[in-house]
Amino acid sequence: MDTTVISAEEAAEFGEFKRSRREAEISLLLKKAIVDASRRETDRYLLKSACDTAKKLGVHGVLVSPVNVAAARKFLEGSTPVVVCLVGGAGESLPAVKHSEAKRAIKQGARELHLMPCYAALTGGNAAYLKREIKKVHRGLKNCALYVSLEDRELGEDDVALGVRAAKEARADGVCVRGEAQLILRALTVGAGKLNVCCGGVENAAQFRTAVRAGATAACSRSCEKIAEELYAALGEYVPQANAAAHGSEDGEIF
16 A cells, blocks of 8 residues: 655645645634724723724724714724724614714714614514614615624514514615524524624634634624634634735635
């Protein structure tokens, strides 16, 4: 039986090739992350820190409240992450108010919106109101994706499904659900391929990988730096390469 023996130099080269490929896979995976800087406590210092992290890791974007859109755009200027704005307050404001807030956010530099829908309509099964609300906010928005946020911890799986159906019928671009595999799968099923599914509340690399494997197109987290550290830990050191060239995974080792 023939056996192939490689030299120590060839083995080292192959090891370095595998390492480089895994780094590229991690870089590609991190492009699905969104740094969550939407908390009320986010002052200018914390916002800049979040934007610096986003630029360093090469993530998809930074989630902010409407009052921080303009500042986030300036902090991210010249980099690939986009400004993602959480509009609609607690969800109970009128559709016209949410639409005005969305238009202003886009004018200030937001390139993606996460809409807080009416909680009472969700839990009360009022799909008609939800569809009208989403259509109202979506009307006239150009060059900006609209996602419906369904991440509230008190929303049950059926409430989430109702929100997904309303988002699909109102022609939103996607929905955001909690980072639980069953909710992501339910959203994908109800969305029937017509909606992107983002998830929130991801706290570590294991949850991040699980969400992506379940089909999430993006994951929002307040712990993106920690997630990157854990992803790179398998390589023996933490050396994030911002905006590294992304290459497809051949064996799915990271994904």
